[in-house]
Amino acid sequence: MPEKSEMANKNPKKANLLDHHSIKHVLDETVPEIVGSRGYVEDVRKSNIRLFMGSIIIVIALVAQFYKKKFPENRDFLIGCIALYVVFNVILQLFIHTKEKNAILFTYPPEGSFSSTGLVVSSKLPRFSDQYTLTIASADPKSISAGQPVELTKSVTKWFTRDGVLVEGVFWEDVLALVDKYTAEPKKKK
Missing domain, CATH: 1.20.58 (Methane Monooxygenase Hydroxylase; Chain G, domain 1)
Structure with missing residues (x-):
């Protein structure tokens, strides 16, 4: 993990905090890196x-x-x-x-996974709002191995400094937690 923080310090990702398109773009460009770190390969078809x-x-x-x-x-x-x-x-x-739709990333299932479906990651940042919503769902919702969609809604102020620099460590933790939440085995009801 220190390598990622060193890279972030050398080449920080910066957004114009007065432009919600700029903020969404920086976040949307970072999400594929994070999801890819969990073994998901982008499906570009x-x-x-x-x-x-x-x-x-x-x-x-x-x-x-x-x-x-x-x-x-x-x-x-x-x-x-x-x-x-x-x-x-x-x-x-x-x-x-x-x-x-609002998808920013389609993936194949991870190598060696029992799942036969990849992910669809989509995002929303409404105009005049600071609430960024990231949704992870199955690429094939009708598949037997499809999980329930999970969602994270959080203020973008938690991920950016006053200068508009993305605090990648915090954003990585939040997105990785969301990926882990999606991939976690559902609890069986008795």
């Missing part, structure tokens, strides 16, 4: 799908922009490109809204 869809949208825009014919002659082609651009953007937004 959904991110790759999103990047592929975005690439298709960019190609459509580039083809429309640099098509060899000038405007009056390429009118039908441009209308087709605009329609494809809109269709692929709608598909991309639906994918993000239905599959990713």
Whole structure:
């Protein structure tokens, strides 16, 4: 653990405390490191799908922009490109809204684990609020090995100094406790 604190002192993570997006970004960027330290490997398949869809949208825009014919002659082609651009953007937004939601991390199950499902870690920091909510749930909630979702809500003032530097040790402890709470065996009721 001293290595982590030494690294934190050499390269502190800093946020603008007047901007809740900056605060959320710093916290959201730190969570995958913490969850990864417990043996969870990030599942990037959904991110790759999103990047592929975005690439298709960019190609459509580039083809429309640099098509060899000038405007009056390429009118039908441009209308087709605009329609494809809109269709692929709608598909991309639906994918993000239905599959990713507020997720900041998808993982595979840890190596050697009896669980057949990874984690979905999501976060919220409402505007004009200091309450950051971190939720850990199963990547496949219908799986027999899926645990109950767990949640941590805490004021961001507990994790940042007055200068906006993240106190990583405290944040690591809180997130690791949440991961441990999710992975703990449920108590059997008699």
